[in-house]
Each structure stands twice: as C-alpha cells, then as structure tokens.
Amino acid sequence: MNFPRRPITISALIFLLTVLPLAFPKETSSSTDHQFPRPLILEINESHHLKKSPAAEESELQCTSWRVAAEANNLSPWKKIPDECADYVKEYMEYKGYEIDLQRVSNESVLYARTLNLSGSDGKFSWVFDVDETLLSNLPYYVDHGYGLEIFDGEKFDEWVEKGEAPALKSSLKVYEEVLALGFKVFLLTGRSERFRNITARNLVRAGFRNWDKLILRSTEDNGKTAIKYKSGKRNELVQEGYKILGNSGDQWSDLLGTSISERSFKLPNPMYYIP
C-alpha cells in the first residue's frame, strides 16, 4: 500500500468536489428536489433541509401572487399592503427584486424608444413621465413608514416632499436621457399639487433630470379628481396641442390608462401603494 500517495488522491477528490461546480456556474430558478445538485449534498446532509419551510414557501407564493395581481391591475383599490406581506414587501424593496424589475422596465423602454422613427415628427413626438416612484424615489420616506404597511399620511408625506431630497431612480434616469437624446419632447405629469412646483423642479434637477418641456402639476381645479381622470385630461390637452404620445412611464395604472393613452405604456413596479 502506497500510503503516501493516498492523501494526494483524496486531496485531488476534494479539489474536484470544490472546483468542478465552477465549471457549471449557472443554475436555474426553479430547483425542485430532484433538480438540485443532490448527490453532493446527500453525502453531507439531507437535501430537504435546503428548502424553505412549507409555511414560508406558501407565504412567499401568496405574497408574490398578491404583488403580481397588483402589477397586472387585478386588485380593487387597496389602502395598504396586506399585513402578512409586510416582510415580503420590505425584502422585495430592499433586496434585489425591485431593482431587477426596474432595470427590466428601463431596458424595455429604451429598446422600444430606439425603434421609433422620429423624422418628420415636427418636434411633436413625446414621452410622458410620472414623477413619484417613476423618476424620483420616495423609498427613504417609505423605509420609515413600513413600505406601505401604514395608511398613507398626506401631511407627513408633504413634509418629505418639501425637503426636495428624493433621489433619482437611476434606471428611469437612463430612459429619460435616452428619449431626450432621441429627440422626444418630455412631459412630466405628476399628481403633486401646484404648490410643490418649485421644490419638485429643484428636486428633479438635483437628481439629474433636465430639459423637460412641461412639468404639469395638479392645480386647484383638478382637486377632487381621481388621478386617472386628472392625468387623462392633461394627456387630452397635449394631444389637442398636436403632440403624439409615444411612450408613457408610470408606477400606477392611473398614470397609464384612461383617455389619450400612449402608443406604449410602461408600468414601473410599486407594491407599496395604490392611487386610483
């Protein structure tokens, strides 16, 4: 027996066990038991320990389902996120889910914008952006307010708006700069009140947004209107002025539906609140 050689062979095996996975670096989302690299684990442990508990799995399925229903506009108006999804929404917003979804919408928007031929548009081709949770992120506010678990408090939110410190959604800034460079007229259509015009404009500039054509805010005559009605009315006016709305980005369906709907609309993710 050549004992001196054996440890080397074992080292080689351990080396292989460690290094071989690197040769197959990619996995899929949906590993069920038999799809998981079980043989390796079974030598050490039981594979079912690698899964979430059934209760945790069920909760995640239910809250994902709730979020998908919200994004697909299947839910009736809701005032706050479901209590049982509080941790789910927090993790979604703070971990990777929100960022991945934002990036995907941003990429789709840019791809679409680049397909459009703006020659002969006489400067009348336009893109409409909502502001809150579309260009500017109020996440620093919602971090302190349960990510939508608290009923919306208009006064507290207004105090946050007055600070003018909302950061840009970088993925939206990319779309914004792209459509400007392509020659679109850019309209910002926000549910914020007219009295926040200056601070909103300052906040936008500070966050990197420039050269919009119009910043449209809610005037006193629009008070009491639902967002969908107010925003439809403002889009109607743009169309009457001869503008063609080719793109519209918003985190609420009330930014996108109604009348004078854009050629194509992009629904940015927002599981924290709903505006009818």
Add this chain to the structure above:
Amino acid sequence: MNFPRRPITISALIFLLTVLPLAFPKETSSSTDHQFPRPLILEINESHHLKKSPAAEESELQCTSWRVAAEANNLSPWKKIPDECADYVKEYMEYKGYEIDLQRVSNESVLYARTLNLSGSDGKFSWVFDVDETLLSNLPYYVDHGYGLEIFDGEKFDEWVEKGEAPALKSSLKVYEEVLALGFKVFLLTGRSERFRNITARNLVRAGFRNWDKLILRSTEDNGKTAIKYKSGKRNELVQEGYKILGNSGDQWSDLLGTSISERSFKLPNPMYYIP
C-alpha cells in the same frame, strides 16, 4: 505502490468527472461564477447555506421579474419563453403558483361582480370572457410542448382543439356561474376560427359552461387582424347593440385593451405565450 488500487481511484475520478455535471443540469444567462455555492463542504455546519444557492436565487428573481413584466404588459411581443426560464415556467404551471394566481383573479372578479347593481339594466349588462387559458385550459397540450418553450405550431394546436377535450379552469367556471346567476349576459369572444364553432361549443359544455348569450369566433373577414383589433371590433359591435360591458376576463392583454374597454378587466396569468 498499491497499483491495483490506482485504476480504481482513476475510475472514481473519471466517474466523478462524468457524473458531477449531471448534478448541475440547468443553466441560466444571468449568474456569474462567484454566485455558485462553491464551498460545498461548508454546508455541513453553516445554517445560512440551508437557503437556495445564490445562483438559483438569482435565476428565480430574474424569471419572476420576467413573468411580472409579462403580466404587467411591459414586454414587447415575444415568441417563446426565455430558455433560461424553462424550468421556472414549468414549476410555476405545475406546482402552486399558477393555481394561486388563478384563484386570486377569480376571487377578485367575483367580489367585483357582486358590487354591481344590475337593476334597471334591461338585460344589457354583460361580461366578456375569452376562451383559451381563460375558460378552457390547454395545459394538457402545453405539457407536451415545453410550456411555451417551443415556437407555437398552429397545425398541432388545431389538432388538439379538434379533440374538444380541454378541461375547464375551475376558478373561471366559478366566476362564470356567478355572473350568470347575477343576471349578466355572457359573451364568449375567442380568437379561434369560425370553423371550430361546433367543437368549441361542445368542449365548453363538456367542461361545464352553459347559457352564454353569444359565442363569437374569428370569421374569414377577421383574418389577418391582430387579436386586439379583432376583439376591439367585436366589443364595439356589442356596445353599438346597447350592451354595457362591465367585466372582461382574459389571459392576454389583447383580450382587454383597445376600444370599448370593459369597466373593469381581469388579466388571468399566462406565462406560456403572447398574442398581440
């Protein structure tokens, strides 16, 4: 030197080299080397390794994000599901995800229908249902065709349709029976060709759907129209006949958008295919 043992060890190494890849059968586009569960041995003691591998987690996040984008109508027309989400979509359809999402849309639809006051409607209040993946499930077909991973094959699908064996989506049958009981006129508006009228009607009855007011199929004059244009045109006709469309259920956005849009629309989940 123990020569007799050496060939066995080499065989073991060759065996490992051959078999280990099978333990990592699935690939995705979006993971990188450092996300793989490299130190497998560490999994004995460290509890945080009881979670999914970072690569599997990343892949699931990406495919969930793709599915959400599809449900929110953020994607440009797509021909087939992304290769890297093949297993994800299969698990979604076969495990609990699809069923949970269907149930949620069904519950929301019934809740909404019950809020409507149909008195004084003169029998003109209506609900429009799409057929495929809305009332009838073609899952038995798609099981054999990669759940949307294969490019759609119209001839093969027509052979499946001719069998008339598509089962009901039970969650939709519940909505159907509820709105009938509430007194809605029910219109079925399908992209299926007029030549499938008889088999479609027989299939629907076999699956438990009865007493619809009209079954509208695509006639030769509708050939070449996109689904959104064809269905909008048919809804326009219903509205011109005096019907008020209060609810609309469909698994495609082309069932729901366009003209004569319903008061409220319900987007049933479908990550397998997209019809423009």
